[in-house]
Amino acid sequence: MRCVPIELSTREIRVAALFKEAPADVLRMIVVHELAHLKEREHGKAFYSLCLHMEPDYHQLEFDLRLWLTAQELATADVASRR
Numbered sequence: 332m333r334c335v336p337i338e339l340s341t342r343e344i345r346v347a348a349l350f351k352e353a354p355a356d357v358l359r360m361i362v363v364h365e366l367a368h369l370k371e372r373e374h375g376k377a378f379y380s381l382c383l384h385m386e387p388d389y390h391q392l393e394f395d396l397r398l399w400l401t402a403q404e405l406a407t408a409d410v411a412s413r414r
């Protein structure tokens with residue numbers, strides 16, 4: 332998954348403009364993901380344990396994010412093909 336960079340000096344999580352229209356659950360999943368990266372750099376078992384600790388539905392929300400991103404890409408491709 333594409334990760335959102337965290338500014339470690341300020342501990343600031345910046346969410347890409349792409350996610351401005353994202354559902355609240357998707358944004359929550361992104362925040363949980365990035366918070367877990369403050370402790371675990373890699374997407375390993377410890378990382379996902381932290382994600383699940385913060386959000387028990389993490390895996391479902393991550394799947395929902397992938398669906399949402401795919402829908403965004405298809406909508407963009409559809410608009411481009413009509414030009």
Ligand SMILES: [Zn+2]
Binds near residue numbers: 333368374
């Ligand atoms: Zn990540």
